[in-house]
Amino acid sequence: MSSTSxxxxxxxxxxxxxxxxxxxxxxxxxIKGVEERIKQxxxxxxxxxxxxxxxxxxxxxxxxxxxxxxxxxxxxxIIDTVKFKxxxxxxxxxxxxxxxxxxxxxxSNNDFNTLFRTQPLSSESQYFLAGVPGSFYGxxxxxxxxxIGHTSYTIHWLSEVPEHVCxxxxxxxxxxxxxxNNLIEEVTKAYKVQFKKDMEVFLQARAEELVHGGxxxxxxxxxxxxxxxxxxxxxxxxETIGDCLLDMAKSGIMSEEKIELFxxxxxxxxxxxxxxxIEENGSFMIEMMxxxxxxxxxxxxxxxxxxxxxxxxxxxxxxxxxxxGVVDELFSRLSEKLSKHPIDFEMWKTxxxxxxxxxxx
Amino acid sequence: MSSTSxxxxxxxxxxxxxxxxxxxxxxxxxIKGVEERIKQxxxxxxxxxxxxxxxxxxxxxxxxxxxxxxxxxxxxxIIDTVKFKxxxxxxxxxxxxxxxxxxxxxxSNNDFNTLFRTQPLSSESQYFLAGVPGSFYGxxxxxxxxxIGHTSYTIHWLSEVPEHVCxxxxxxxxxxxxxxNNLIEEVTKAYKVQFKKDMEVFLQARAEELVHGGxxxxxxxxxxxxxxxxxxxxxxxxETIGDCLLDMAKSGIMSEEKIELFxxxxxxxxxxxxxxxIEENGSFMIEMMxxxxxxxxxxxxxxxxxxxxxxxxxxxxxxxxxxxGVVDELFSRLSEKLSKHPIDFEMWKTxxxxxxxxxxx
Numbered sequence: 001m002s003s004t005s006x007x008x009x010x011x012x013x014x015x016x017x018x019x020x021x022x023x024x025x026x027x028x029x030x031i032k033g034v035e036e037r038i039k040q041x042x043x044x045x046x047x048x049x050x051x052x053x054x055x056x057x058x059x060x061x062x063x064x065x066x067x068x069x070x071x072x073x074x075x076x077x078i079i080d081t082v083k084f085k086x087x088x089x090x091x092x093x094x095x096x097x098x099x100x101x102x103x104x105x106x107x108s109n110n111d112f113n114t115l116f117r118t119q120p121l122s123s124e125s126q127y128f129l130a131g132v133p134g135s136f137y138g139x140x141x142x143x144x145x146x147x148i149g150h151t152s153y154t155i156h157w158l159s160e161v162p163e164h165v166c167x168x169x170x171x172x173x174x175x176x177x178x179x180x181n182n183l184i185e186e187v188t189k190a191y192k193v194q195f196k197k198d199m200e201v202f203l204q205a206r207a208e209e210l211v212h213g214g215x216x217x218x219x220x221x222x223x224x225x226x227x228x229x230x231x232x233x234x235x236x237x238x239e240t241i242g243d244c245l246l247d248m249a250k251s252g253i254m255s256e257e258k259i260e261l262f263x264x265x266x267x268x269x270x271x272x273x274x275x276x277x278i279e280e281n282g283s284f285m286i287e288m289m290x291x292x293x294x295x296x297x298x299x300x301x302x303x304x305x306x307x308x309x310x311x312x313x314x315x316x317x318x319x320x321x322x323x324x325g326v327v328d329e330l331f332s333r334l335s336e337k338l339s340k341h342p343i344d345f346e347m348w349k350t351x352x353x354x355x356x357x358x359x360x361x
Numbered sequence: 362m363s364s365t366s367x368x369x370x371x372x373x374x375x376x377x378x379x380x381x382x383x384x385x386x387x388x389x390x391x392i393k394g395v396e397e398r399i400k401q402x403x404x405x406x407x408x409x410x411x412x413x414x415x416x417x418x419x420x421x422x423x424x425x426x427x428x429x430x431x432x433x434x435x436x437x438x439i440i441d442t443v444k445f446k447x448x449x450x451x452x453x454x455x456x457x458x459x460x461x462x463x464x465x466x467x468x469s470n471n472d473f474n475t476l477f478r479t480q481p482l483s484s485e486s487q488y489f490l491a492g493v494p495g496s497f498y499g500x501x502x503x504x505x506x507x508x509i510g511h512t513s514y515t516i517h518w519l520s521e522v523p524e525h526v527c528x529x530x531x532x533x534x535x536x537x538x539x540x541x542n543n544l545i546e547e548v549t550k551a552y553k554v555q556f557k558k559d560m561e562v563f564l565q566a567r568a569e570e571l572v573h574g575g576x577x578x579x580x581x582x583x584x585x586x587x588x589x590x591x592x593x594x595x596x597x598x599x600e601t602i603g604d605c606l607l608d609m610a611k612s613g614i615m616s617e618e619k620i621e622l623f624x625x626x627x628x629x630x631x632x633x634x635x636x637x638x639i640e641e642n643g644s645f646m647i648e649m650m651x652x653x654x655x656x657x658x659x660x661x662x663x664x665x666x667x668x669x670x671x672x673x674x675x676x677x678x679x680x681x682x683x684x685x686g687v688v689d690e691l692f693s694r695l696s697e698k699l700s701k702h703p704i705d706f707e708m709w710k711t712x713x714x715x716x717x718x719x720x721x722x
Contacts, residue, residue: 057503099503103491108480112473116494119469128502130464130491133477141489142418142460 013111023312064154207283374472384673425515568644645719
């Protein structure tokens with residue numbers, strides 16, 4: 001889950017036990033779960049004139065790539081698929097092989113040094129790599145140069161917290177809640193407005209960067225239609241993190257006012273809501289848009305796994321608001337609470353994995 | 362002076378007192394010294410069809426960019442010149458403005474995080490930035506995409522130390538010397554062979570990456586024709602560093618064998634030698650090739666300045682061979698020696714600054 005906020009919160013850097021590198025298997029499983037469907041969509045829907053000599057360099061961008069390893073896997077999968085299609089559609093023996101250039105984008109304070117150092121080196125992964133720092137809520141690349149864009153587990157990160165949700169005087173005040181749990185209608189509305197605004201900017205920027213006929217792949221978690229965050233186990237974990245913060249305030253580790261001024265800039269739309277936004281933007285045709293259950297949903301996720309995953313996901317935002325000292329304590333409290341009151345996965349609803357393939361009109 | 366060796370030695374990272382960021386004013390002065398001539402060459406020699414709509418993105422690459430600030434200055438200067446030329450040659454009022462994309466290249470272990478963090482933000486410096494990790498002794502970018510390439514203070518870094526110069530049994534053995542001082546003919550020959558090999562690879566790779574008619578700018582230090590390294594003050598400083606290492610061996614801080622196995626992978630050609638190599642490669646026409654005296658040559662450089670400059674330039678190579686512990690000691694000894702025996706700039710010869718503008722045939 002890569003940071004993409006204008007208030008920039010990259011995933012935990014480096015390669016230690018709490019780093020995103022070692023705590024991104026939830027995202028990885030989702031990406032692998034939809035991989036075959038996306039490959040199929042590329043084979044069927046990509047109709048750039050690969051069989052002419054018009055394209056000598058095929059250009060791919062991963063927006064919000066974080067620091068691996070998922071981004072390298074995704075990129076390799078796209079390249080393999082395009083190469084396969086290119087060979088299949090060309091019977092000529094003396095065809096000039098395509099060259100691939102891949103742009104890895106994330107915020108300027110993403111750990112690009114680690115990203116570059118950990119690029120897998122193999123004779124098969126031959127592509128020209130470039131890192132592109134900056135928020136994807138804005139243009140990052142020149143006009144008309146990308147053939148396939150990709151982003152996964154990123155667009156739930158808003159460019160900013162909707163301003164009214166931390167304002168005690170506003171009807172959209174989110175009280176002591178720290179995320180959009182859909183319990184207060186005005187709060188949901190404020191988050192929805194911000195999400196729509198950000199999606200417009202995202203899609204507009206990608207529309208300018210992609211060539212006509214280029215594909216944009218988007219993968220992430222969303223809510224099934226009709227399901228609210230407070231009904232899901234993911235929402236329940238976020239609530240529990242909020243409870244831990246309040247406990248820490250009671251112990252004098254932080255003030256309740258500080259918590260009141262805090263909300264995660266994160267929003268998970270319902271499936272149809274996301275679809276409508278893409279349709280209303282109008283720059284892209286929806287070639288495929290589906291959901292699957294997350295591959296881990298049939299397993300009982302351990303408390304340890306959940307704690308580590310949310311820690312890697314949320315650490316930077318928490319540190320930026322509460323300072324560097326609280327993260328260890330907070331997640332040790334989360335782990336303790338989850339041990340005492342294990343999540344009943346039968347009882348809670350859950351988010352699903354959406355995967356979308358868009359074609360630039 | 363950016364590291365470009367396959368055995369990769371980037372400039373000192375970060376932003377502390379010993380970093381390249383704070384010790385690159387010698388290079389900066391040279392770059393500024395030749396800036397006007399290079400601008401003029403771009404205005405006169407660049408004949409890409411900027412006045413058609415064939416080019417909507419103008420693409421620039423800086424090879425061996427290190428971590429700034431010089432690379433940002435050079436790139437901005439090139440962009441300003443191209444924009445000026447573009448406007449001058451287009452009287453139409455509704456011309457589509459060029460977009461600029463700039464590839465900043467250096468070794469994978471260059472500190473790209475610092476590079477990205479220190480990019481100057483101004484409304485005038487609008488270009489799309491991308492970092493490209495990897496050795497420029499090899500392809501880094503797709504075919505035919507670069508309009509202007511640039512490299513400064515880089516190609517004196519060889520991809521490796523010529524193997525025989527550390528071999529006691531070879532006629533090219535460099536004894537206790539630690540660089541190519543031109544005192545031993547066989548050593549000079551070994552360095553020359555390596556430099557020629559590296560230049561071939563460099564020019565071949567850039568020839569593939571540049572569009573036909575694209576310009577390649579190369580700036581650096583060379584020896585005037587007929588002058589040897591041992592006759593220059595720069596060579597004298599390198600000898601003095603060698604003496605300090607031997608003193609440290611005598612004090613038991615390191616072994617003499619360790620020093621015998623060490624040579625800097627650095628070679629400064631004579632002007633005509635460099636020219637001949639470019640001509641023999643044959644991919645480029647030489648549109649301009651000149652030298653100037655370094656702007657600092659009329660000043661007496663302080664010992665402190667020289668020590669800091671050579672420290673930022675050489676630290677990584679020294680650390681990789683001798684370990685992390687010796688750098689402080691070594692440069693404190695250098696500083697002491699230079700204080701006791703100040704450099705007589707009247708007596709020593711000096712390197713000069715060359716600047717070359719090549720056009721891709």
